[in-house]
Amino acid sequence: MGRISGLLAVRAAARPDEVAFLDGTDGRELSWRAVASAAQRWRSLAHDLPPRTRMGLVAADPLAFTSAYLGCLAAGLTAVPVDPRLPAAELDATLDRLRTAVVATDRPDLVPRRPAWVLGRGGPRPVRATRPRPAGTAVRPAVLLTSSGTTGAPKGIPLSEWQLLHTARRVARHHRLGPGERGYTPLPLFHVNAQVMGLLATVVGGGSLVVDQRFSAGEYWDRVTRWAPTWLNTVPAILASLARRPAPPAAVADRIRFARSASAPLSPGIARRFTARTGIGVLETYGMSEAAGQITANPLDPALRRAGSVGLPVGVGLVVAAPDGTALPPGERGEVRLRGRQVVSRYLDLDGPGERIRPARGADGWLSTGDVGVRDADGYLTLDGRVDDVINRGGEQIYPREIEDVLLAHPAVGTAAVVGAPDERLGQVPVAFVTAASAAGLERALQDWCGHRLPRHKRPAVIEVTAALPLGPTGKVLRRELRVEAGGR
Template sequence: MTVSRLLSTRAGERPEEAAFLSGEDGRALTWRAVAGHAARWHGLAPPGSRVGLVVADPLAFTAAYLGCLSAGLTAAPVDPRLTAAELSDVLTRLHVDVLATDGADPVIRPEVDTVLVDLAGPRRIWSATTAARPSDDAALRPAVLLTSSGTTGRPKGIPLTEWQLLHAAARVARHHGFGPGERGYTPLPLFHVNAQVMGLLATVVSGASLVLDRRFDAGEYWARVARHSPTWLNAVPAVLASLAARPAPPAHVADRIRFARSASAPLPPATATAFAERTGIGVLETYGMSEAAGQITANPLDPARRRAGSVGLPVELDLVVAGPDGREAGPGEEGEVLLRGPQIVSQYLELTERGPERTRAARDDNGWLHTGDVGIRDEAGFLRLAGRADDVINRGGEKIYPQEVENVLLAHPGVAAVAVVGAPHERLGQVPVAFVTTREPDAEALKRQLGAWCEERLARYKRPTVVEVTDALPLGPTGKVLRRALRAELAGKA
């Protein structure tokens, strides 16, 4: 199974059927057009050349991404919203051989070949004086090179093979029941694994169709859903929370939708409940990461079997929760989530500015990837995530999981969003501090209310010592809170 072969098959089966559509303006790529565009990437650069994809238009990105995979090139997607300085740093660290860009003012780097991508196909607009020389090391020539989100520091490279990506997409398609006649809608960033595997590649593998938007627009969301009639929605908790606070979609629009899938960040139970009650659409909570080529666990499709607050069951991979001694924890016991299987990345790529690229092992000697996520499994094997191991707050020896405190605060009607981090404390080591956003006009009154709210719902040591009301929380591209920015803010006030 290869991307090239799959595209040829889809183009032969249903050449004029829309495969990918723009939610914003209704433009569409048929299967024939996708296959034809992909074919034009062959011979553009030597196989294994690394292509930096700095492409904002979702249809142009889709065509370029699938073209790279089809031609045996390495696709290295980059956030097109970066400033010129940020972009220069990222492209240098990625060691790209070819730069693919779009727009009226395309990015050009004199030292690498540059191609302009649109729906007419890739066109070379700059030729570097030095030809691309792909590495002979297979680890440095993956199908896709992703970068970690960098929420805890400098990002690292995550190299994924075509086999890993397509088998991950096939697992996703099987679990969610994708196929001809199914249509998804995703306004999520295409430079991250979620939209690539759950969206683009699962569509190619299953023969379904997908509506894409370059960004989430709460005011236009349901109008675009009504226009394109998707059968499922791809979302993150921040999207669901925003939609839960807006008018509900018409019943005839919501009735067609089988589920709204939530991934990429922790989903507060209050958010899932509010969205379902507002829209009538059930939420399918899942858990994934780039190192697993996307999805790790998912709740069952059958709403009766889903478990609120859980990210579901492992999807065709080995998963254990390991205690501090390395042994598997029993039901109800917390520990670190470990993953194993051929679909799990085997090594990381150090993204260095200069010198030869280096790899380091991503798995331990027994083949397990240590995720850094703290989890608990119940008797039926459903996984609940307690948070990141490095986010746990140690208050005088008592462990506090920020997600637990955040869920309590989010249940208060005056709280729109929240993040809890540990602040340095001379005697206790750390104490919890909450940052909240609100639609309430009186911030001081809200702080007093939250103090009483927490007294009734949290043990004394878990209660935030300070509640900071802020206009907005710092978020990464996938909607994850950048806790390090909040910790830095607290450190600056100390």
């Protein structure tokens, strides 16, 4: 029996009828007994497949995905979560690129020509003949994720069951997610955050989790009130939206220990507004798929948290390094690098006719994250963005977050993103995009605001008030789209 199978069996034996997972939209529930029973169904069906057969998980229903993800791991298959919202042609191409042998889905009509298992409450039901694992699969992980592809062709990120559970245990321990705790996550379940910080940390900690198909600003607090979570799994875009909406009842807010923020750096201004509006403290963290999720986190004690910082390393080696790999002293910016058994050692290149393995780490054992950061004297890490996002204005390096935090401190600004735009004389200049309730006179007001708070070379050349920023499924700003828009001026 594998690690996941053993944990599910323990939960089902100790508290068979207690709710493990429930749907935030309609209140449907999965007890620990139901989760363990579905996992047993997966194990029975997996006897007909080679170990670690790649199973594409294409499920919009959050309980269907939850049961399938845990069942797939328990059965010793390779779970390959895929965004169910992809257009049909892109979905088909993605499943081909990831070399999935079978697709487990709650919408078999989305994959009409593929071997398929239909997902139900009691487990999967094969509806089309399966086939052996496709030829040319280079690795056999427990979960195969893909990068976002924002800095090049998407690459495969293979994670072992040990890596996933090791990180989930660290998450549960750091956040104290015991049997009496309930989380609420409206984040996409095909992403590592919701999988490890949500599903697996719940299995490890023995609490319960409310899973929602998507974030709904208008219904968020109603659902939190109804399902009574003790902690919230969020991203900066969610916090920014909630900071502009009516606050939850005090009795609801008092029950919530923290709102955990991940996926992208959080502006101190947004964090302050959210807490001032709701009375709920924010616990900022940092993670990535290559580390099976969590890398750093602020302490649970609110007095020890540092605004603008993603906190301290949690069980992973971390340095801020110069371009030559030399570790930098506190206060100096550089690229964040990681090391540890839970950090992947290899990638899969997926854009060719066959899978190719390449190292994810350098010869010294460190993985370069592509994130720019700085640590203070106590080891707290602050992120300034991606290496590729740094703006070179006439030889001077400008980090978008420096400007974004100033813009977000203005009371009229909801969200903000800064990118570099081409300039014939200087090479690049910063251009800002902001959202606000009213655009009247705001561009001029923000130019004056920045003029009093930023040195001349960091002031945006243009500030554009827009209806919304382009966001990816996890709430990250799609800066490549903004760069295209800025470059078209």
